Amino acid sequence: MSTHRKHLRRQGVALVSAAALGLTLTACGSDDADSSGDDMAGGSSDGDMGTITLGYIPSWTDGLSTAYLLDNVLTEAGYTVEHQDVQEAGLLYTALAEGDVDMYPSAWPEVTHAQYMEEYGDSIEDIGTYYDNAKLTLAVPEYTDVDSIADLADNADLFDGTITGIEPGAGLTAAVQDDVIPTYGLDDAGYELKTSSTTAMLTELEQATENDEDILVTLWQPFWANASYPVKTLEDPEGALGESEGLHFLGTDGFSDEFPEAADWISQIKLDDEQYGTLESTVVNDYPDDPAAGVQAWLDENPDVIPPFEG
Numbered sequence: 001m002s003t004h005r006k007h008l009r010r011q012g013v014a015l016v017s018a019a020a021l022g023l024t025l026t027a028c029g030s031d032d033a034d035s036s037g038d039d040m041a042g043g044s045s046d047g048d049m050g051t052i053t054l055g056y057i058p059s060w061t062d063g064l065s066t067a068y069l070l071d072n073v074l075t076e077a078g079y080t081v082e083h084q085d086v087q088e089a090g091l092l093y094t095a096l097a098e099g100d101v102d103m104y105p106s107a108w109p110e111v112t113h114a115q116y117m118e119e120y121g122d123s124i125e126d127i128g129t130y131y132d133n134a135k136l137t138l139a140v141p142e143y144t145d146v147d148s149i150a151d152l153a154d155n156a157d158l159f160d161g162t163i164t165g166i167e168p169g170a171g172l173t174a175a176v177q178d179d180v181i182p183t184y185g186l187d188d189a190g191y192e193l194k195t196s197s198t199t200a201m202l203t204e205l206e207q208a209t210e211n212d213e214d215i216l217v218t219l220w221q222p223f224w225a226n227a228s229y230p231v232k233t234l235e236d237p238e239g240a241l242g243e244s245e246g247l248h249f250l251g252t253d254g255f256s257d258e259f260p261e262a263a264d265w266i267s268q269i270k271l272d273d274e275q276y277g278t279l280e281s282t283v284v285n286d287y288p289d290d291p292a293a294g295v296q297a298w299l300d301e302n303p304d305v306i307p308p309f310e311g
Contacts, residue, residue: 049078050259055092055101057167058085059198061224062247062276063106065283066130068291069269069306070105072299074262077309088169089113097123099252102259110245112136112171112220123253128267129246131222131276136172136241138163138180139219139231141209148235149180152216153189159216161190164204168195172218175241183240193218205229222273224280261309268307275305 052074056063071081084101086092093113095101097120109117109126112134117124140146146155163186165173173195181187201217202225208215209229219225221233249266256263271279279298287294299306 051080051082052259053082053084053102054105055084055086055095056105061280061284064291065280066105068295072295073309088167089116089171090169093120096250096252102252102255104250107248107250108134108171108245109248111242125251125253125255127249127251127263129248130269131247131271133244134247135221135244136175137219137221137233139233140216142230142232144214148237149184150237153185156189156191158214161192163191163193163216164201165193165195165218166198166201172220176218179240183238222276224284265309
């Protein structure tokens with residue numbers, strides 16, 4: 001589908017798509033309902049460079065953090081940036097492929113979301129990899145006497161046979177259900193993967209660690225929760241959770257043709273472990289109610305990490 005046709009389609013079915021896909025459209029900085037367009041994210045809502053819509057799952061805070069990072073610089077460069085909250089990975093890839101969002105700012109296409117790329121990849125453009133050491137994990141509290149996934153089958157009673165997971169449509173959920181559980185015989189040991197949401201999983205993790213209780217959760221790296229809670233990653237000797245992979249900026253097909261300056265700048269962004277970790281922690285933990293302010297604070301502390309926009 002051409003870029004022009006995608007934009008005509010987006011304009012014509014915006015309300016229908018939002019209802020069908022469970023998307024919540026918000027203009028940049030619109031967490032404050034009393035803000036006017038001119039006050040949003042430090043720039044005008046009438047950018048001359050065009051409108052870029054970022055789609056992501058807010059509870060997956062890698063996407064939240066990078067979305068507001070892109071928003072900060074792109075708004076300053078003259079773009080109008082809009083955010084769409086999506087609740088499931090499959091819906092997000094559908095929206096990206098159909099042009100209902102322009103970008104997914106932190107995707108896991110190599111391993112975790114490989115099934116979605118197989119289905120939608122022909123309508124998606126890979127703009128670049130900004131981080132190259134992401135990994136899916138299972139984790140337990142530091143005080144739990146289990147160090148490997150291989151030890152779980154003999155310790156089902158510690159966790160009441162429960163693996164506390166996240167969203168049903170997450171790639172991590174599929175990896176645990178389809179690969180980890182059968183590879184390590186956890187089904188025969190009586191384990192069940194309980195899915196809900198990232199927020200619900202973190203709530204259970206927090207409650208368990210506050211009470212020195214054992215819990216087995218699905219996590220990933222990089223993710224701020226690994227440093228904020230007393231947890232340890234379990235060894236995966238069979239490699240059932242897959243190899244490390246990159247976090248990518250994905251665009252709808254034709255993104256770089258429509259927004260060449262933005263695509264060129266975005267492709268240059270590279271973060272190492274420390275840089276990514278401080279970005280996410282600042283946004284999530286220091287400014288939990290204002291991610292835009294968190295990004296600005298991080299940029300003030302790290303002025304040379306992000307390349308300048310030279311469109």
